[in-house]
Amino acid sequence: MANPMAAEWQLSALQWCSAPEPAANLQQVRAFLQQLPSFKRHLVVLPECALIFGGPEGWQQRYKEPLGQGHWQAQLAALAREFQIFLLLGSFPTQSADPTRFSASSLLFGPDGSLLADYQKLHLFDVQVADNTGSYRESDSTMAGEKVTLADCQGLKLGLTICYDVRFPGLMQQLAAQGMQVLAVPSAFTKVTGAAHWHSLLRARAIETQCFVVAPNQTGKHANGRETYGHSLIIDPYGRVLADAGVEPGWISCRIDLSELTAVRQAMPLWQHNRFNCELTP
Secondary structure (H helix, E strand, C coil): CCCHHHHEEEEEEEECCCCCCHHHHHHHHHHHHHHCCCCCCEEEECCCCCCCCCCCCCCHHHHCECCCCCHHHHHHHHHHHHHCCEEEEEEEEEECCCCCCEEEEEEEECCCCCEEEEEECCCCCEEECCCCCCEEEHHHCECCCCCCCEEEECCEEEEECCHHHHHCHHHHHHHHHCCCCEEECCECCEHHHHHHHHHHHHHHHHHHHCCEEEECECEEECCCCCEEECCCEEECCCCCEEEECCCCCEEEEEEEECCHHHHHHHHCCHHHHCCCCCCCCC
């Protein structure tokens, strides 16, 4: 007989204003992890660019490592093992096929420190924003990914995305069709676009996929002058905001029950009614 407690998980999202140097950010991660509630099945998600953010042009390139190797990835793996958590590093620069660019890789470490899954950001932020940065050209330094990643965390099906991906619901629909239960959206949303769209986009992705969403965001003014929005969120499958971190550095954490997904999907069977989708994988 299945253990009903196995459906219970702790979801946590960390939020702060990341600095250019990885060591300082790693200390911040450790300080937050020491404060989090303890639970056997605990997923902790860090923002996009959690360890390296706000440096001069080409700054991330100098820190890139081979996927699954290197000093900084080993440090995150050690934290996952020490705190016995599933730890998702929102994004980190890893080597790509183009030596002049890097891949923005989301890396999932298990409680034993092993690298369980990786995802390379598919949609790159090449846009104009009415803020003090103005023009964003992520593709100048970053190589777009080529795969969709649904990770398995001891039975929890976790969909991996990064920031700008949230504007492309087709990606989330693919993940949901494969059986996603929790969608991770680690981000560095700008202050301007965040105020306009952050809550709306994330609630919409939760509602249409009928999944939990955990979305940690960067916050504050960074060393290079870029401003990020904060308001890290945890959202339930009905689109209700369970926790909002506001704009100060800190963390949010919620106990969830994956069995809620069944009730929501039975009450409103979107996947049976949607004539554009395949059947949802049980």
